[in-house]
Amino acid sequence: MLMYHSNVGDKPNKNVKYSLLVDGSIRDVTQEGRSIGFVCCSKCTRFKLIVVISLIIIGAVFVTYKLTISFRSSPVIESSAVSFTQSVNATEHFSDKIRYKHTKRHLPECIIIGIRKSGTRALLTYLNLHPHIRTATEEIHFFDNDDNYSRGLEWYRKKMPYSFPEEITIEKTPAYFSTRIVPDRVYHMNSSIKLLLIVREPYERTVSDYVQISMKKQAKNLPVYPFEQMVLKKNGEINMQYSPLVRSVYHMYMENWLRRFDLKQFHIINGDNLIKDPYSEIRLIEDFLGLSHRIKKKNFYFNESRGFFCIRNETRDKCLAASKGREHPLIDSYVRDKLKQFFRPFNERFFELIQRRFDWN
């Protein structure tokens, strides 16, 4: 039904305020909307015809727009049905299972390459709040695992969530940062990819890595030794064979990545700050990815019992799994100071490489 101001008829009827186009004819109505009869189309002026045609075009554009929106909001459940409760508790899995029309699986345009135990899961979970970011739920280990890599890029692509072309797909596998072959392989896939690297104070990260490995050993009934015994040799020297410690010597790995990629392709996230102030770190990432600021302060709330930030939006309220934010053992202060001292020159080298400092030293 289309309305416009009317002046039809030989003798203007004061009651007539508008005419409606009904089935190709024009019907006059009063301002109150009462119909007072049909007026023959042949009396239409050229002006009125232009107005009618314009309104039809506007209507057609509006209908097309509405149809586009409805395409996007009518998901197709791809595999097993997921209940609403599941969707709230495990939204990342949920987004993997539903497929919106006009979406495809895309190779990632951005990868979280590490560093292990620096908050990579929290980072991915937070970024998943953004309406233009799609994240792969699992760590895919494509570039660091020879078997997976030999399956080819098509295998990798199929591990990605469905996304619209304008959305950014992100995968995280923290082992990428410390695996020598990975930069070459990533470069081969996409030399202009964006890389997110989250780092944490190296001593804290080492302890976190130790705790993770100890828990896994415990679960397999394997013996677990104190941290101090693992990081120091019997003669008191630092045990450079201990992998959680070696993984905190960031500059070695960074040098390897910078052989392939320009520093501009990296955004480095302060993992210690992500714990304290996730919102400000996420804003910087939105800028780096060229996205509008859609993740808001209100999406984060501090959960007292967890001692960490959790997230919420209209559909979900989520804290990370209990395996994130584990209690750390109390470490002998002599060993702690010795390790911090040990990391100092390596940290300096890392700061030089990334042209930025953290307050670790």
Ligand SMILES: Nc1ncnc2c1ncn2[C@@H]1O[C@H](COP(=O)(O)OS(=O)(=O)O)[C@@H](OP(=O)(O)O)[C@H]1O
């Ligand atoms: N919001 C929130 N909730 C819980 N935990 C948080 C959060 N933000 C950052 N962190 C820190 O993330 C640390 C685990 O890092 P990763 O996710 O990179 O670990 S992993 O490499 O994927 O295993 C984890 O380390 P630990 O404290 O040693 O468990 C946390 O300190």
